[in-house]
Amino acid sequence: MNIRNATLADLEQLLPLFANARRFMADNGNAGQWWGGYPTQSMLEEDIALGRSYVCEEDGHIYASFVLMGGEEPTYQVIEGAWKNALPYGTLHRIASSGEKRGMMDMIVDWAFRRYGNLKGDTHEKNLPMQKAFERNGFERCGIIHVADGSPRIAFQKTGGKKLPKLICIVGTNASGKSDLGVKLAKRYGGEIVSADSRQVFRKLDLGSGKITPEEMNGVPHHLLDICDPGEFFSMADFQRLAYEAIDDILSRSRPAFLVGGTGLYVDAVADGYVLSNKMPDLAYRAKLEEMSTEALYRMLMEQRPDCDVERRNRNRVMRLLEKLHDGDDIVPSKEPRYEVLRLGVTWPREILCQRIDERMTRRFAQGMLEEVQALLDEGVSPTFLLKLGLEYRIITQYLTGVIDSQQELETLLGTAIKQFAKRQMTWFRRNEDIHWLDMAADPVTEACGLIDAFLRS
Numbered sequence: 001m002n003i004r005n006a007t008l009a010d011l012e013q014l015l016p017l018f019a020n021a022r023r024f025m026a027d028n029g030n031a032g033q034w035w036g037g038y039p040t041q042s043m044l045e046e047d048i049a050l051g052r053s054y055v056c057e058e059d060g061h062i063y064a065s066f067v068l069m070g071g072e073e074p075t076y077q078v079i080e081g082a083w084k085n086a087l088p089y090g091t092l093h094r095i096a097s098s099g100e101k102r103g104m105m106d107m108i109v110d111w112a113f114r115r116y117g118n119l120k121g122d123t124h125e126k127n128l129p130m131q132k133a134f135e136r137n138g139f140e141r142c143g144i145i146h147v148a149d150g151s152p153r154i155a156f157q158k159t160g161g162k163k164l165p166k167l168i169c170i171v172g173t174n175a176s177g178k179s180d181l182g183v184k185l186a187k188r189y190g191g192e193i194v195s196a197d198s199r200q201v202f203r204k205l206d207l208g209s210g211k212i213t214p215e216e217m218n219g220v221p222h223h224l225l226d227i228c229d230p231g232e233f234f235s236m237a238d239f240q241r242l243a244y245e246a247i248d249d250i251l252s253r254s255r256p257a258f259l260v261g262g263t264g265l266y267v268d269a270v271a272d273g274y275v276l277s278n279k280m281p282d283l284a285y286r287a288k289l290e291e292m293s294t295e296a297l298y299r300m301l302m303e304q305r306p307d308c309d310v311e312r313r314n315r316n317r318v319m320r321l322l323e324k325l326h327d328g329d330d331i332v333p334s335k336e337p338r339y340e341v342l343r344l345g346v347t348w349p350r351e352i353l354c355q356r357i358d359e360r361m362t363r364r365f366a367q368g369m370l371e372e373v374q375a376l377l378d379e380g381v382s383p384t385f386l387l388k389l390g391l392e393y394r395i396i397t398q399y400l401t402g403v404i405d406s407q408q409e410l411e412t413l414l415g416t417a418i419k420q421f422a423k424r425q426m427t428w429f430r431r432n433e434d435i436h437w438l439d440m441a442a443d444p445v446t447e448a449c450g451l452i453d454a455f456l457r458s
Contacts, residue, residue, distance in 0.1 A: 017065055030126040052067050064096065079146070089118040140159075172262060175357045195224045203229055207372050277327065
């Protein structure tokens with residue numbers, strides 16, 4: 001997704017986009033804010049001429065539009081309350097989305113905030129979706145603002161606030177080399193690593209999860225590895241809480257913290273500061289969902305939230321979203337970032353990554369990955385638990401329990417599954433335009449160090 005200045009050529013798409021936004025407001029009880037064809041074509045042309053109109057575009061299609069003005073918003077007259085500060089700011093205005101993609105408001109705010117670090121905005125008292133979107137993105141209510149026509153609006157402001165501590169994230173697909181790069185960089189900067197992998201938190205899940213060995217750590221302290229037994233319940237909220245504790249401890253000792261891993265949700269929960277519910281899961285409802293096929297779960301989710309953007313084959317993710325809806329939670333968590341984050345990405349061209357996946361799988365079979373899963377079963381670890389872990393543990397368990405007939409079939413199925421998963425990982429990470437993708441075929445360590453040096457100095 002690209003954000004750029006709007007041009008007159010965009011009017012053909014902008015006019016129906018704003019018409020759709022007016023219909024959305026009317027359907028949500030707010031027919032009075034953008035009435036009478038507002039904004040008119042002449043208003044849009046003026047915004048474009050002044051260089052303050054922007055669009056969110058992908059492959060020539062416009063998904064959202066907004067105005068970002070630097071300095072005082074000319075329509076603001078009197079505020080009943082007080083702005084958070086008197087520093088220079090940008091004003092977000094006329095935000096409209098086609099509704100075809102989720103997260104447009106979040107992306108717009110992130111982009112605008114990087115430009116100004118101090119944002120203001122307003123919305124009608126009946127525009128509840130926009131109020132919720134402002135609050136989800138870290139805006140605070142400041143009171144009531146009266147605009148030029150005398151009508152009252154709810155005033156919002158997002159400030160830079162206190163300076164956040166710095167966190168370096170290294171993300172990437174399976175077999176991409178992110179763990180090795182993390183060790184090299186942490187070693188160079190005297191830092192420590194917090195692992196962000198949903199399977200490596202479990203003891204005795206070593207070869208199948210690709211867990212780094214003590215020798216490979218090269219003396220760099222690692223956190224959140226081997227912290228619970230197989231079969232124990234461990235949630236994203238558990239990970240976030242423990243990751244916060246580990247990162248804060250590292251930073252308190254004046255050492256840089258590196259968050260390294262390929263579980264995208266775990267990384268984002270910490271890097272973006274997801275506000276997560278503390279509700280205990282409804283185990284009866286979860287058991288009911290477990291009985292359904294993945295396709296049935298996906299259909300159920302689409303019936304409730306047809307706008308939800310989720311991979312239909314990602315069973316665990318679909319189930320978690322259904323549970324959140326069942327509990328009355330918003331499936332798009334609000335964010336309260338605790339860190340200023342530098343994100344580095346590690347991957348390879350498709351054909352090279354597939355070759356690396358095959359080589360690593362062959363190596364791990366030779367090292368005893370099959371025997372590792374058999375030992376887990378022999379020790380009483382539930383096959384259901386192993387199947388839910390996916391990939392190596394799911395497919396090897398199916399082989400050991402007779403569902404898969406031969407080791408040749410096992411290796412073929414597993415190689416295909418890992419490559420498909422790596423593709424889904426990249427789909428997740430590519431959504432984040434803040435990730436700096438390193439050239440792994442050149443000198444990724446030197447490239448990463450240049451980015452880290454600039455980040456730590458800023």
